[in-house]
Amino acid sequence: MSTLTGTRHVARLILRRDRVLLPLWVLLLAVLPATYAASFFELFPTEAERAAYAAGTARNPSIVALLGPAYGDSIGALTAQRSGFLLVIIALASLLTVIRHTRTEEEAGRRELLGATVLGRHAGLTAALLVTYAADLLLGLVTVAGLVASGLPAAGSCAYGLATVLTGIVFATIGGLAAQLTETAGGARGIGIAVLGAAFGLRLVGDTATHDWPSWLSPLGWAARVRAYEGDRWWVLALPLAATVLLAAVAYPVSVRRDLGAGLLPPRLGPATAGRALSGAFGLAWRLHRGQILWWSVGFGLLGLILGGAAQAAGRSMEGNAQLEEIMARIGGASGLADAYLGATLSLAGLAAAGYGVQAALRMRSEETDGRAEPLLVTGTHRSTWLLSHVVFALLGPVVVLAVTGLAIGLTYGLSVHDVPRELPRMVGAGLAQVPAAWVLAGLAVLLYGLLPRLASVAWAILAVCVLLGQLGAVLKLSQWLLDVSPFTHTPQVLRPQWSATPFWVLAAVALVAAAAGLAAFRRRDVPVT
Template identity: 85%
Template sequence: MSALTGTRHLVRLMLRRDRLLLPLWVLVLAVLPMTYAASFFELFPTAAERAAYLEGTARNPSIVALLGPAYGDSVGGLTAQRSGFLLLIVALASLLTVIRHTRTEEEAGRRELLGGSVLGRHAGLTAALLVTYAADVVLGLLTAAGLVSTGLPVGGSVAYGLVTVLTGVVFATLGGLAAQLTETAGGARGIGLAGLGAAFGLRLAGDTAGNDWPSWLSPLGWGARVRPYEGERWWVLLLPLAATVLLAALAYPVSVRRDLGAGVLPPRLGPATAGGALSGPFGLAWRLHRGQILWWSVGFGLLGLILGGAAEAAGRSVEGSPRMEEIVARLGGASGMADAYLGVTLSLAGLAAAGYGIQAALRMRAEESAGHAEPVLATGTRRSTWLLSHVAFALLGPVVVLAVAGLTTGLTYGLSTGDVPRQLGRMLAAGLAQVPAAWVLAGLAVLLYGLLPRLASAAWVVLAVCVLLGQLGAVLELDQWLLDVSPFTHTPQVLRDAWTPTPLYVLTALAVTLATTGLLTFRRRDIPVL
């Protein structure tokens, strides 16, 4: 029997299981660069306008910290920089996809079941990598084709497409290695995310310190060094290829030398008896959700610091652009432009917070599928209590992370304007205004879990639709009724002088209705539904 026996069948199984999630993140990430290019063509049609934008905004330290450097003022060069943050998302999606199909499957016992059939030693890891690599290749092809369709040069578009592919491939392979090091999926995700965080930190340090050698140590920094649309340096693409080979050379030997279900690193033993905090369902839910809410809060806090620091530059980005000056005049000057920028970025943070709410709500489905819910409910714990213990974090999480984002944004923006107390309050309100819309999607996830648990993951599809409507609605001039499908369309812009809280009440009522319906349907269905 070959070491790769059964790989083809595992690939088919993984594609079957990811038939919704995989196309979802590929489509969303492929469309966004195209929208950025279309916006630059519309708002900065001349070289003089783009040069002013480059000097006033694109080279602002906060923008560079978030997106990476800009090497020129062409539409392609500015688009490549604006899409820099998407490389981080590609890396994250690829990393988590591999871990989900390797260590998560092993922890749940499904890998052992499959291993009892005719399955080669390398089949599991190889199948997970092939599926993720294929998704990255499709993403790169769609991205390059979309950029070419906007009128950008083919060479630069292909270069950016390859950067996207290889960034995903490197971190997919890192996920494969992380899955071999620990016996839990949470531990593997922690190792993988630590590697991703280190790569981002090196890229940020190199791009903002004036000496870019740390960026050359980071897989997230190599993409910008290819310089799509600005005199492509194709040889840089050899770096992610070499890193992929090295990581794979480490992962494969380990995968066959360790015991099934074990990891290289010894597990940390817990206490012999549970503490008082684990005496009830809410204590257990806190134990399951606390790490997630902590790291999301840290991420949102860092994002808020960067966005607040870049806000003042947004007010200066209009110099030399008649179109932007006209828009800013309607907004009330440079301060109005900064408020509009912060309103848009915080609305994007609201979409991300909705992702947290969905993830927290779907933790119930994961617990049920793993067989953990049934033993808990076999005790005196009521179904409604168990479900509400998780729903509480699905609703509380968006409040916490958006409050953190609002406060850190207000802090850095207030320091730049010399009015910290006022800006702290304004940005906190702007961040919390996104909460009801995020609650609607969390409530939808609860409803799907209670009513149609096998389709609970469809909540991610709804989130993707909201992202696409928000990013493409104005570009494609979609009808208002279609834009109104997204709850985020109805979120008021609280940074403006006149706004009404009525939409917030309506969205909150809708979220409560969805979650309550999910609770009622959950109480009447069988457990588990696999």
């Protein structure tokens, strides 16, 4: 029997299980670069306007730190830079997809069941990598098609698309290696995300320093150095290819030499007995959710520091461009241009925080399907108590994340305008104003889990619709009734001189009603539902 026997069947199983989530992140991330290109064509039709934008914003140190460098002021170069942070998201999605179908499956015991059949030792890892590689390739093809259709040169579009594909492939392989190093999925995710954070840090330091050599050490830095649309340096693509081969050459031998269920690194043993904090459902939920809240807060705090420092330059870059002023005002809902930029930035942060709320709410579904909920519910723990213990963190997480984001933005923006006492509370309030809309999506996730648990992942599709409406609605000037589908359209615009708190209470009420309906449905249905 070959070590790859059964790879095709495992790949089909992965595609079956990810039939909703995989197309969702692939198509969503693939269409965004084309929308950026279309907006640049509309907003900056002349070379002089593009040069002014590049001078004022694209080469601002804070924006370069977040998105990467712009190697020119053509539409293609500006689009490639504007899409810079998408590489981080693609890398993260690829990384987590591989870990989900390798280490998570092994930890849950499903890998051992498959291994009892006619299945080669390399089949599981190979199937996970091939499916993720194929997803990244599809993402790249759709991206290239969209960029070419928007009017950008085919050669530059192919260079950018290939750089995107190979970035995802490198981090998918990093995920495959991380899955071999530790015996828990959480540990593997921690290793993979730490590597991604280090890569982002090296890219940030290299792009903002005098010498850019640290960026050449980062897989995230290689994509920018292809210089799509500005020279198309194809030879740089050899770096992610070589890195992929080297990482795979380490991951595969380790995968067959370790014991099933074990990792290369020895596990860190916990205490022999649980502390008092784990004596109830809420203590257990806190133990399960605390790491996510911490790392989301740290990440968005750092992001807020960068975005707040870029606000002044972004506001100046919009001066004199009536179309851009109108669109930013519609997105950000603020009177000043810097406030419009900050409003749009915090709106995106609100969408991301909604992602945390959905993820935390769907943790209940994974606890149920992995068999950990049923043993808990046969004790004295009431169903309502168990569900509410997770719902509390699904609602609390967005509050913490958005408060930290607003605090970081307010601090750096306040320092740049020499008015921290005024800007700090304004930005914290503007961040918290996004909370009710994020709660609505978390509430809908709870409703889906309680009522239709098999369709709980549809909550991610709802979030994707909100992202598309938020990103494309103002640029494409979609009808207001369509924009109103997203709860983020109704977010109180607290950066305006006059605003109403009514949307806040309405959105919060909708979220609580949805969560309460989910609780009622959960109390009546069977557990588990598989």
